[in-house]
Amino acid sequence: MMRRRDPAAPARAAGVLLALLALWPMAVLGEFRPWLLFEAQNLRVIGAFLGGFLPPASGHEFLGYLVQATLETLAIASAGIALAFVVAVPLAIATTQALSISRLGPGPGRRRGDLLRAGLRVLLVVLRGIPELVWALLFVRVFGLGPAAGVLALALTYGGMLAKVYAEILESGEQRPARALLEAGSSRLHALCYGLLPGCAQELTSYTVYRWECALRASVVMGFVGAGGLGQLLDQSMKMLNGGEAASILLTFLMLVLAADGCSSFLRRQLADAGSRQRALAVGPLALAGLVLLVGAVVASFVALDLGLGALLTRAAATSLGDFLVLFFPLDLSPGCLQKVAWGSLETLAISVLGSLLAAVGGALLALPASGRHGPALAQLTRLLLNTLRSVPELVWATLMALAAGLGPFAGILALALHTSGVLGRLFAEALQNAPPTPRDALVEAGAPAAAAFLYGTLPAVTPQLVAYALYRWEINIRMAAILGFVGAGGLGQLLYVELSLFHYAQASTLIAAMLLLSVIVDAASAWLRRRLG
Amino acid sequence: MLHCTRRLALTGALVCALAISFLHPAAAAEAVLRVSAIPDEAPTELQRKFAPLGQYLEKELGMKVSFVPVSDYAAVVEALASDKLDLAWLGGFTFVQANIRSKGTAIPLVQREQDARFTSKFITADPTIKTLADTRGKVFAFGSPSSTSGHLMPRYFLMAAGIDPDVDFKKVAFSGAHDATVAFVAAGRADAGVLNASVWEKLVEEKKVDAKVRVFATTPPYFDYNWTVRGNLDPALIKKIAAAFLKLDAANPEHAEILALQRASKFIPTSKENYLGIEQAAKAAGLLK
Numbered sequence: 001m002m003r004r005r006d007p008a009a010p011a012r013a014a015g016v017l018l019a020l021l022a023l024w025p026m027a028v029l030g031e032f033r034p035w036l037l038f039e040a041q042n043l044r045v046i047g048a049f050l051g052g053f054l055p056p057a058s059g060h061e062f063l064g065y066l067v068q069a070t071l072e073t074l075a076i077a078s079a080g081i082a083l084a085f086v087v088a089v090p091l092a093i094a095t096t097q098a099l100s101i102s103r104l105g106p107g108p109g110r111r112r113g114d115l116l117r118a119g120l121r122v123l124l125v126v127l128r129g130i131p132e133l134v135w136a137l138l139f140v141r142v143f144g145l146g147p148a149a150g151v152l153a154l155a156l157t158y159g160g161m162l163a164k165v166y167a168e169i170l171e172s173g174e175q176r177p178a179r180a181l182l183e184a185g186s187s188r189l190h191a192l193c194y195g196l197l198p199g200c201a202q203e204l205t206s207y208t209v210y211r212w213e214c215a216l217r218a219s220v221v222m223g224f225v226g227a228g229g230l231g232q233l234l235d236q237s238m239k240m241l242n243g244g245e246a247a248s249i250l251l252t253f254l255m256l257v258l259a260a261d262g263c264s265s266f267l268r269r270q271l272a273d274a275g276s277r278q279r280a281l282a283v284g285p286l287a288l289a290g291l292v293l294l295v296g297a298v299v300a301s302f303v304a305l306d307l308g309l310g311a312l313l314t315r316a317a318a319t320s321l322g323d324f325l326v327l328f329f330p331l332d333l334s335p336g337c338l339q340k341v342a343w344g345s346l347e348t349l350a351i352s353v354l355g356s357l358l359a360a361v362g363g364a365l366l367a368l369p370a371s372g373r374h375g376p377a378l379a380q381l382t383r384l385l386l387n388t389l390r391s392v393p394e395l396v397w398a399t400l401m402a403l404a405a406g407l408g409p410f411a412g413i414l415a416l417a418l419h420t421s422g423v424l425g426r427l428f429a430e431a432l433q434n435a436p437p438t439p440r441d442a443l444v445e446a447g448a449p450a451a452a453a454f455l456y457g458t459l460p461a462v463t464p465q466l467v468a469y470a471l472y473r474w475e476i477n478i479r480m481a482a483i484l485g486f487v488g489a490g491g492l493g494q495l496l497y498v499e500l501s502l503f504h505y506a507q508a509s510t511l512i513a514a515m516l517l518l519s520v521i522v523d524a525a526s527a528w529l530r531r532r533l534g
Numbered sequence: 535m536l537h538c539t540r541r542l543a544l545t546g547a548l549v550c551a552l553a554i555s556f557l558h559p560a561a562a563a564e565a566v567l568r569v570s571a572i573p574d575e576a577p578t579e580l581q582r583k584f585a586p587l588g589q590y591l592e593k594e595l596g597m598k599v600s601f602v603p604v605s606d607y608a609a610v611v612e613a614l615a616s617d618k619l620d621l622a623w624l625g626g627f628t629f630v631q632a633n634i635r636s637k638g639t640a641i642p643l644v645q646r647e648q649d650a651r652f653t654s655k656f657i658t659a660d661p662t663i664k665t666l667a668d669t670r671g672k673v674f675a676f677g678s679p680s681s682t683s684g685h686l687m688p689r690y691f692l693m694a695a696g697i698d699p700d701v702d703f704k705k706v707a708f709s710g711a712h713d714a715t716v717a718f719v720a721a722g723r724a725d726a727g728v729l730n731a732s733v734w735e736k737l738v739e740e741k742k743v744d745a746k747v748r749v750f751a752t753t754p755p756y757f758d759y760n761w762t763v764r765g766n767l768d769p770a771l772i773k774k775i776a777a778a779f780l781k782l783d784a785a786n787p788e789h790a791e792i793l794a795l796q797r798a799s800k801f802i803p804t805s806k807e808n809y810l811g812i813e814q815a816a817k818a819a820g821l822l823k
Binding site (some may be wrong): 049320413497 | 576578596602604606607608609614616631635668673678680705707708714717721722723724739821822823
């Protein structure tokens with residue numbers, strides 16, 4: 001009888017119980033009430049709305065809007081990444097330690113160099129830490145309406161991200177050639193071009209392509225605050241509960257994301273192949289043609305969007321931007337405001353924790369069939385499901401969930417859980433596939449049932465990786481949770497939206513500061529947990 | 535050789551990129567009148583409503599008129615105050631905000647006859663809600679936070695009736711637009727809501743309202759919407775714009791279509807003083823600091 005029992009069962013049960021107990025206050029705060037979803041009246045409402053999805057809208061006028069919005073979304077993403085690249089390169093060169101002359105040896109400039117780098121790193125944290133949606137909302141105010149706000153928001157957030165990762169890639173590569181060049185007295189630029197780039201170019205390009213794909217998803221989201229593109233169209237249709245239009249837009253969007261996904265992974269595979277063959281990037285006629293095409297696409301994006309960025313460089317624009325920024329200071333630190341912000345922060349934290357946890361559970365459950373444990377047909381099917389889940393951005397899920405679960409934090413939790421399940425499911429499945437099979441096979445051969453063999457043969461080997469993935473997503477989700485409120489899903493975002501609408505800029509900047517602080521705290525907590533568990 | 539080509543291509547690309555971003559000046563020619571409206575209804579609907587009015591203005595003013603669609607109330611205010619728009623259809627509260635943000639230079643020109651006596655309708659689909667007092671402890675939907683008839687004035691009158699929305703409602707939701715509020719209430723997402731009387735009447739006429747949604751209270755009248763121009767626009771042009779609106783006459787079949795789409799019987803002149811009441815209400819309701 002004892003043979004079949006799980007020997008660690010009491011400890012596991014106690015752990016689960018303890019975790020549930022710790023999560024209880026969060027569940028209360030996040031208004032986590034799943035049973036509400038299945039109330040008769042609620043099911044009727046959702047049913048009616050989903051029923052409205054069919055048939056998808058295909059009116060002549062509407063399709064015209066749809067095509068235009070799709071092109072606009074593509075152009076925003078491309079132009080945004082191009083500008084982000086321009087922002088990121090100098091920042092990456094300035095912050096990376098791989099190109100530091102003062103670090104070569106004891107010298108007078110060491111302290112100054114370190115200080116400068118530290119300062120720039122703080123700037124990068126600010127650029128990345130404020131969600132692109134918040135940047136977009138601010139830019140819509142300063143630079144007027146339309147896609148320019150979206151492009152600039154992407155340029156800043158993605159500029160910050162690219163700069164950080166570029167700097168890290170440069171540091172992780174082979175350091176000796178660049179070091180030798182610097183020691184021999186060459187300039188930083190030469191050391192970069194001839195010492196670092198040959199080794200890192202492939203990884204750098206690959207990451208940039210991946211970010212373009214992310215920017216495409218992000219540019220949809222930014223439409224929700226009036227920065228043009230598909231998001232704006234979707235926001236309108238959802239608000240008016242026009243199911244047919246929403247269905248058409250969602251379908252278009254899914255196809256766009258899947259196409260970008262395919263295109264980006266194809267390009268990255270090509271790059272990896274080229275890298276493994278020759279160590280350096282192969283620049284043949286094909287690559288040149290690609291480059292010309294790329295430049296053409298970026299130029300076309302700028303022309304199509306008619307951004308008028310030149311207007312931003314005038315003195316009038318600078319003063320209006322200055323006037324606008326001044327309004328945000330000093331922060332409102334009155335007790336009333338702080339109390340509101342603290343409450344919003346707790347709600348946001350609860351949304352991110354519960355959303356990520358649900359996603360980890362959902363992802364794990366979906367990863368089992370997706371990893372091919374139950375046959376290839378089921379694996380394909382679950383993979384399709386996972387792709388769909390993660391192709392729809394959190395904010396879009398949130399608008400759908402606000403309808404299903406009512407306005408408030410619970411909609412945010414569900415939105416994060418759905419999108420992140422898609423992401424984690426895929427990562428988990430890959431981890432399971434890559435797990436060494438021998439321990440499990442040994443257990444199965446020794447007569448252990450399949451479940452026990454999985455629990456003791458496969459799971460221990462992959463658990464640290466799974467936990468690390470989940471924690472990484474938590475870091476992303478805290479940023480997301482902060483903005484889901486823009487569509488009525490509770491937390492800091494809802495407060496920020498109202499304060500910005502009422503021109504209460506001092507309160508708005510307190511909220512933005514709280515978002516930054518929260519994301520820094522969660523980053524630190526997640527890093528600490530990963531170190532402890534890893 | 536290859537090396538040279540690569541360098542050439544890269545330099546070329548860089549020059550192109552730079553040229554594009556600099557040579558694309560704000561060639562916003564003076565001859566275009568930039569018009570927008572607060573998105574109190576679906577932006578596509580606003581564009582449809584504006585089309586004939588835009589053509590009429592083009593003819594009357596002898597210049598191009600372009601409509602900029604937006605989905606954020608505050609963005610319209612900010613754009614008007616920073617000279618990115620010339621003419622805007624504002625609500626009472628957004629006008630007060632624009633007046634403050636533009637340091638008192640924004641000029642309200644004309645309004646519809648009914649805007650001088652505007653009201654909001656409180657609606658519900660819940661049979662137990664019969665008076666404003668019954669909304670305590672319920673989920674309540676306003677329109678946009680910046681809306682006069684969908685947020686400010688109803689909040690002000692609720693507070694006058696002894697109901698503090700931030701304390702007495704179970705949850706306050708912002709649907710974003712008037713027609714969205716009706717959809718929220720019809721779908722049971724909010725127990726009760728409030729919207730502008732004009733949009734409500736239009737939705738009822740077009741039979742777009744679910745049968746179980748009904749009006750259970752109406753606010754006292756107040757000043758609302760107007761057409762506002764930025765203060766530093768050419769005074770001669772401002773006069774021409776005002777004259778063009780005031781000339782619209784329902785007896786003229788061409789004008790009748792424009793007026794019908796704007797839901798106006800005719801346009802009348804308006805002035806800043808009309809909106810002092812709104813400003814006080816906004817201060818009393820804590821929306822203006």
